[in-house]
Amino acid sequence: MRVLLVEDDELIGKGIVAGLRRQGIAVQHVGTAAQAQAAQMEELFDAMVLDLGLPDCDGLELLEVVRAFEPGLPVLILSARDSVEHRLQGLHGGADDYLVKPFDLRELAARLHALVRRTQGRAGHSITAGPLRLAPESGQAWLSGEAVTLSRREMDLLAHLAAAKGGWISPERLNERLYGLNEEVLSNALNVHIHNIRRKLGAQAIETARGLGYRLGWEIAA
Structure with a gap:
């Protein structure tokens, strides 16, 4: 599995990359929405982990762009915004899952595996x-x-x-x-x-x- 991690906090990003790699997940880490869009243009990813507090735009705006470009890509929001309203906003905005910080890296890996399994189960035409x-x-x-x-x-x-x-x-x-x-x-x-x-x-x-x-x-x- 190859995951695009969009997280502007370098320390948190490095921790997530290290933790997911221990779970056998390949991760590319970027810190801005612009970098995320550039990475999506050049590489194929099985899922995206998206922080909402990005320096160049709100993560929900990026999510809208991602959905227009690649509707089937599983997206998991990873955010400190922990109210029910925030979670509903993220899910209604197109996210497939929402995990609140702080979190357990094992749970993040398990949720990503589940999202990718569901996507592969409804894979489109070949x-x-x-x-x-x-x-x-x-x-x-x-x-x-x-x-x-x-x-x-x-x-x-x-x-x-x-x-x-x-x-x-x-x-x-x-x-x-x-x-x-x-x-x-x-x-x-x-x-x-x-x-x-x-x-x-x-x-x-x-x-x-x-x-x-x-x-x-x-x-x-x-």
């Missing part, structure tokens, strides 16, 4: 193309039955190519789908993602044609 199988909602991928680790961008890129059902997608259209219209994109970003995918899945995974763009190298299974 995509099969040749030897490749993708589960975009859970961020998992397999090549010839072997698990493959893909970044969020790589998974999104493959899912967009798969949705084209053998059609070509231009670089401009792919960049628009991956990054949107308002996000600044490095000129070689798409090439880097495609290079990494071919390195992980093989050169045949993505085909290129001058003037046409890119398409998935394997036929989508019906």
Whole structure:
């Protein structure tokens, strides 16, 4: 399990990271909402642990953004705001669970495992193309039955190519789908993602044609 911890208190964050790692949970720790959004763009996480008192925005505002970007990601709020009203506000705002500080790290780990189990139990559709199988909602991928680790961008890129059902997608259209219209994109970003995918899945995974763009190298299974 890989968890994104959004906690601005460095000391508390280090303690949570150490405690969860002892429970076998991989953790990436960030201290601001902006860092959390950047991490979500680049990595796939099984769950998020979210503090509400962030320096650049309220955690509930970040939760709204997270829900718009990734509706299925389990989010556990971890906060010193302990009134019933605060807990209801967090849960109604889109959180899957709410744990009040101070807390036991073993309970936090147990709640995260439970959230991820429930999410995996209702995992969405998968995509099969040749030897490749993708589960975009859970961020998992397999090549010839072997698990493959893909970044969020790589998974999104493959899912967009798969949705084209053998059609070509231009670089401009792919960049628009991956990054949107308002996000600044490095000129070689798409090439880097495609290079990494071919390195992980093989050169045949993505085909290129001058003037046409890119398409998935394997036929989508019906």
